[in-house]
Amino acid sequence: xxxxxxxxxxxxxxxxxxxxxxxxxxxxxxxxxxxxxxxxxxxxxxxxxxxxxxxxxxxxxxxxxxxxxxxxxxxxxxxxxxxxxxxxxxxxxxxxxxxxxxxxxxxxxxxxxxxxxxxxxxxxxxxxxxxxxxxxxxxxxxxxxxxxxxxxxxxxxxxxxxxxxxxxxxxxxxxxxxxxxxxxxxxxxxxxxxxxxxxxxxxxxxxxxxxxxxxxxxxxxxxxxxxxxxxxxxxxxxxxxxxxxxxxxxxxxxxxxxxxxxxxxxxxxxxxxxxxxxxxxxxxxxxxxxxxxxxxxxxxxxxxxxxx
Numbered sequence: 001x002x003x004x005x006x007x008x009x010x011x012x013x014x015x016x017x018x019x020x021x022x023x024x025x026x027x028x029x030x031x032x033x034x035x036x037x038x039x040x041x042x043x044x045x046x047x048x049x050x051x052x053x054x055x056x057x058x059x060x061x062x063x064x065x066x067x068x069x070x071x072x073x074x075x076x077x078x079x080x081x082x083x084x085x086x087x088x089x090x091x092x093x094x095x096x097x098x099x100x101x102x103x104x105x106x107x108x109x110x111x112x113x114x115x116x117x118x119x120x121x122x123x124x125x126x127x128x129x130x131x132x133x134x135x136x137x138x139x140x141x142x143x144x145x146x147x148x149x150x151x152x153x154x155x156x157x158x159x160x161x162x163x164x165x166x167x168x169x170x171x172x173x174x175x176x177x178x179x180x181x182x183x184x185x186x187x188x189x190x191x192x193x194x195x196x197x198x199x200x201x202x203x204x205x206x207x208x209x210x211x212x213x214x215x216x217x218x219x220x221x222x223x224x225x226x227x228x229x230x231x232x233x234x235x236x237x238x239x240x241x242x243x244x245x246x247x248x249x250x251x252x253x254x255x256x257x258x259x260x261x262x263x264x265x266x267x268x269x270x271x272x273x274x275x276x277x278x279x280x281x282x283x284x285x286x287x288x289x290x291x292x293x294x295x296x297x298x299x300x301x302x303x304x305x306x307x308x
């Protein structure tokens with residue numbers, strides 16, 4: 001049975017896990033003093049809006065279904081249906097603002113064509129981006145959002161999809177990456193994935209940004225991915241801060257991102273480095289890819305013919 005597991009990660013910050021489905025996809029709710037943002041919309045599980053509203057009634061004394069559209073928004077990080085599923089449908093039906101990169105619209109156009117007027121499309125200029133020196137150049141207009149006690153910066157990171165977006169919350173030293181760098185498994189073999197030569201630049205910039213932030217604040221950025229992690233916390237390269245009280249690996253680390261970069265470089269140097277494997281996933285059973293991994297990122301899937 002597919003259901004939603006809600007977990008409070010800290011004050012004003014919640015995770016919703018789709019449990020019992022093909023993959024354990026995550027959505028996150030971040031609450032400022034003025035309004036809240038849901039990051040991603042799960043896949044097959046129904047009731048994300050209802051779960052969110054249970055939380056919102058505890059966060060905001062004045063929250064009602066009548067002012068829902070002013071209090072609750074959603075950002076879809078990329079155009080894959082496992083992050084833009086039932087929850088996105090519910091939020092659109094309820095009249096909430098839903099943001100999506102215009103570059104990923106075609107992947108969802110058939111399903112949401114009747115809802116297109118309700119979606120707020122983010123252009124490249126609206127979204128921020130990392131420079132080679134790791135600086136975050138803010139986007140324009142809707143790419144920088146004020147939620148009261150927190151600001152949200154939308155950052156483009158093409159690779160997994162052309163329009164993949166990150167969410168940076170500087171007040172919390174927190175970065176939401178969804179599938180942009182995977183969660184122990186990284187898919188770069190799909191037709192819509194950008195070439196690894198382009199992706200390498202994006203990962204390198206992200207890594208420098210993380211280094212800069214740690215140098216500035218003295219603490220490592222907390223990175224929350226889009227799926228339950230498959231990383232084994234054996235103490236080698238896994239920080240204690242990344243573990244929950246129950247031992248669950250909650251966040252990705254700088255070491256993980258560095259491994260993504262190292263593997264991206266290795267694959268380009270030798271596209272035959274990985275083993276050929278069958279993708280056992282609904283709708284992709286026919287796809288054969290090369291897969292290579294290390295300790296943290298244990299399964300990096302890529303198309304040998306498009307590795308460079």
